[in-house]
Amino acid sequence: MTQTIAITGATGQLGRLTIDALKSRAPGATLVALVRDSAKAADLGVEARPFDYHKPATLAPALAGVDVLVLISSSDFNDRAGQHANVIRAAEAAGVGRIVYTSILKGDASPMILAQDHIATEALLAASPLTATVARNGWYTENYTGTLAGALQAGAVAGANASGKISPATRADYAEALAVLASDDAHAGKVYELAGDEAFTMPDFAAEVSAQTGRDVPYAAMSKEAYAQMLEQVGLPAPVAQIFADSDACAAEGALFDDSKTLSRLIGRPTTPLKDAVAAALR
Secondary structure, eight states: OOOEEEEETTTSHHHHHHHHHHHHHOTTSEEEEEESOGGGGGGGOSEEEEOOTTOGGGHHHHTTTOSEEEEOOOSOOSSHHHHHHHHHHHHHHHTOOEEEEEEETTGGGOOOTTHHHHHHHHHHHHHSSSEEEEEEEOOBTHHHHTTHHHHHHHTSEEESOSSOOBOOBOHHHHHHHHHHHHHOGGGTTOEEEEOOSOOBOHHHHHHHHHHHHTSOOOEEEOOHHHHHHHHHHTTOOHHHHHHHHHHHHHHTTTTTOOOOOHHHHHHTSOOOOHHHHHHHHHO
């Protein structure tokens, strides 16, 4: 029987990649893009349905006929757990068979401020009659490579993690995992800790950037407070700057490190090496 798989945040960076991965991994599935703006989904090549976390009354009708819902965590920091609760209740009402949720590495053991919404959402899923699969994703490599233009202009990579190992993976790596988890009900009821194969420190990252650019780009270690101030100065809202500075400081204590290699086993290939991700960002 053909499955219908719906993806929230389908026009976002991870959502688009997940749809691409599902087209390859589950060619027989019917895919549905759940989006706030249907016009932005025109190029996805799949059915698009309006879906706004802040409009709970509209959510259940949009989930009609959906077997598996990929709930990509909201990028709107205004009560994310509340937004996710709206989606979970709607999925229950619509008779969705299973939810695949993108949580955070280490889940309820994570000390990060950012983890609190994920912890609350995992608790909601555990209390729900719905079957869930939890993908506890580590950091995106793009969280680092995406800031390279500014780092090169400043002459240094800055942050609040002087020596802690991190093991990020690219969005494409995580998207492949979501496609695997969504397309096979054998993953029902399971929780996966997902991170990249290659662990490195931020000074290692700066050294790779230096090697590929032929410039000396050191790592500038800062306190959490100073890093938050710097992030505000480059345009982040104060609450968001605090969250990212806290995440960096927690990474210094190992919050973003995992060496299980579960992600690469799940997708059947090694995760994207750091050197390749840096090279792609510098093109």
